[in-house]
Amino acid sequence: MRKLCPNYDREDGLETVLEVPIPEEMFVSSTKNNVTSWKNMKSWMKAHIDRSVPHPLTTNQFGDRSSGLQILLGVVGAPLVPLPVPSDQSINSNIKDHPIENSAAKYIVQQYIGAVGGDKALNGVDSMYAMGKVRMIASEFSAGDGYKNNSNNKKEMKGKNMSNYGGGEVGAFVLWQKRPDLWCLELVLSGCKISAGSDGKVAWRQTPWHHSHASRGPPRPLRRSLQGLDPRSTANLFSNSICMGEKVINDEDCFVLKLEAEPSTLRARSSSNVEMIRHTIWGYFSQKTALLVKLEDSHLLKIKTAGDDSIFWETTMESLIQDYRTVDGINIAHGGRTFVSLFRFGESTENQSRTRMEEVWTIEEVDFNIKGLSMECFLPPGDLKKEQEVCNPVASYTRLPVRTRVTSAKLCSSKVVAIDVHEFHLSKKEDV
Template sequence: MKQAAGKTSLRRLCPNIENDESLETILEIPIPEEMFANMGSNVALRWQNMLTWMKGKTPDKLASPVFNARLNELRFLLYLAGSPLIPLQIQLGHSIHFPVRDSSIGASTAKYILQQYIAAIGGQPALNAVQSMCVTGQVKISASAFHQTTENVEVKKGTEEIGGFVLWQKDPDLWSLEILLAGCKVCSGSNGLISWRHSSNQQTPISRGPPRPLRRFLQGLDPRATANLFLSAACIGEKIIKGDDCFILKLETSPAIREAQSGPDFEIIHHTLWGYFSQRSGLLIQFEDSRLLRMRNKDDDDVFWETSLESVMDDYKYVDGVNVAHSGRTRIKVFRYGEQSANHKREMEERWKIEEVDFNVWGLNMESFLPPSDVLN
C-alpha cells in the first residue's frame, strides 16, 4: 500500500504472548501508537492488556450497566462522528459528464467548477483508472456532554478517544468500513442493494437501509463520488475559507429522496449539502451538511434531531496520479428538541489522518462486501 509521507504510526501485528514460537497475530484494524501507549506502563503489560481486551468481550461483561453505558457512549460517537452516512445515492459509472444545456446560471457555473476540480484532482484518465480502493487511518474524537440549549457548549479536549479504521471500496455502492475506538468497534457497509451498520459490542439489532455512501468518501478520499454528488448542485456565491477564496456549491435533497431514505420510525425533514472549492487550486477544501430528523414515538411525542457537520480537508497528496486529502477535521453540532422533551445540544470533533492508500486492490469481489447474516434473515 502507498504510505503517506513520514513514518506510519499504526500497529498492525500483535505477538503471540502464550506461545513465543507462533506467528504474530494480524490485527483486524491497525491501532494508533497513542492507543497502544495508553494500555500500560511497559510494552509487555501493554500487549498483555491488549490480549485481555480482545478476549474480554464476554456476554457477562457486556451486560454490566457501567460497561454497557460506556459502550453506548462510544457507539454514539462512532455512528455520528466516525462513520456517518449520506442519505443520497451517487451516480454509478466512471466517466463524469457535465451537460449544461437548459441549465440555470448557477447550475452551469457549478459544472464548470467541477470540471476544474476534476483537473485539479488528477484528471479524468487518472480517475477512470481507479477500480477499487483500500484506506487505513487513525481518528481522534472528543465531545461535550449534553447541555441545555441555553448553556455554552465546550468540547472536552482532554478526554479525546483514539482509534483506527480500515476502509474498502469497489464503487460508490460497494464498500466496507471497520472503525475501532477505545475498544468499541463499529462495522458498516453496502453491497449495492442495502446498507447496514452495527457495533460488534451491542446486543441490539443491526440497522439497515437502502444503499448510501459513507460520508468519509466525500472528505477527500473519492473525487469521482464527490464530483458526481455535486453534478446537480448550484453555485450560490463565494466565501473565504482559511484565507482561500472559494466557490460555494449547494445541493438540496429532493422530497422523493428524503421519503425513500426515511423509515417507519423516523422522517428526514430536510438535508442540505455544501461544497467549498478553492478558486486558486480547484480542490474541495470544506464540506458541510445539515439534516433535520423527526423520530416518531407511540404517544405522538415526536423528538427532533438536528445535526450539522463541517469537514475541513488538508494535506492533499498524489497517490497513483489521484490527489487525495490525507488529513482533516470534522466538527459536529447536535440539537435535540420536542414538545415533551428537554432541549439539549452537544458538540463533537473528529480529527483524522490517512496513513495508507492503495488503489486497484486485487481480489475484491461481491463476496468481499457481504452483509452480516442477521441482515439477510
C-alpha cells in the same frame, strides 16, 4: 500504527496480523512492560459470547465513557451522504444546456476533476484501500438539570465533558471500496468496534449495542469517502448541484455548491414514527486550487411520540479537508477535522439538549486497484435487520444508558482473497 502484535503466549509463534491497525496510544499500560500492553489489547479484542450481560473488564475499562463512545460512533463513525451517487454518471455533459446555477456548478466540478488528477486517472481506479487514524471527543450541553437560574432570573446552560481525557478517544479505521457502489468500513475507537458497508443493494451498519441493521431507501456512499478519499464519487455527487456563490474558508476564496435530497429520497428514508424532513449538503471548492476544502451537511428529522408533541433532531457536520498528496496520479486528502452539532428540541425547554462532537483524522496508507478484492468481501452480516434506519442513531440517543455492552474488535480474515500468482504477473505486464 501497529499492524503486527507479537505472540507472547508462544515465543516461536507467528505474529498476529491485525485487520484494523492499532494506534500506539491504544496500548495503554501503567508500566513499561510490553506483555501488559498486549494483555490490555487482547481484552479489547476478545470476542464475548454473551452480549446481554456486561463483562466486568468492559465495565471497568469504559465505565461512564460508554455513553460517550456510543454517541461518537453512532453519529461520527460511519455517516452517509444525503442521496445515492451514480457511479457511471457523465460529468462532461454540455454545460450550456442547463440554467446558469447548474452550469456554473458543472464547470466548477470539471475544474475539480482536473485538479485531482483528470478523468483518465479517476476512471482507471476500480478499487481502493485506505487506512487512517482518528481522534474523537464529545461534550454535551443540555437544558434539563444543566439549567440554573442566576440572580437576574436568566437561565444559564452548563456543559459536561463526555470524553475520557482532554485529548478524546483514539482509534483507527480501514476502508475498502470497489466499483460500482461497494464499500466496507471497520473502525475501532478505544477498543470499541463499528462496522458498516454496502453491497450495492443495501447499506448496513453493525454496532456493539445493536444488531446489524440496514438503512432505509437506496444505498448511499460513506461520507468519510467524500472527505478527500474518493474524488470520483465527490464529482458525481456535486455534478447535479447548484452554485450558491462564494465564501471565504480559512482565508481562501471558495465556490459554494449546494445539493438537496429530493422529497422521494426523504420519503424512502422515513418510517411510520420517524420522518426525514430535509438533508442538504454543501461543498466548498477553492478558487485557487479547485480542490474541495470543506464539506458540510445538515439534516433534520422528526420523531413522533405518543402524545401531541414531537421530538426534532438536527445534525450538522462540517469537515475541513487538508493535506492533499498525490498517490498514483490522484490527489488524495491525508488529513482533516470534522465538527458535529447534534441538537434536540420540540419538547419542553428542560429536555432540550445540544451535543458537540469533534473528530481529527489522518490517512496513513492509500492504495488503488487492489488485486483479489471480490464481491464476497462486501456481503452484509447474516443477522441484518432491514426495518431499522442506519443513518438515524439519534433516535436511540434520547435516553442513553450510562453503561453499555461494548463488544470488541475481532481478528478477522483478510479482505483480499487468494489469487493465482501466474494471473497476477500477467496482469502486471498488461498494465505496463
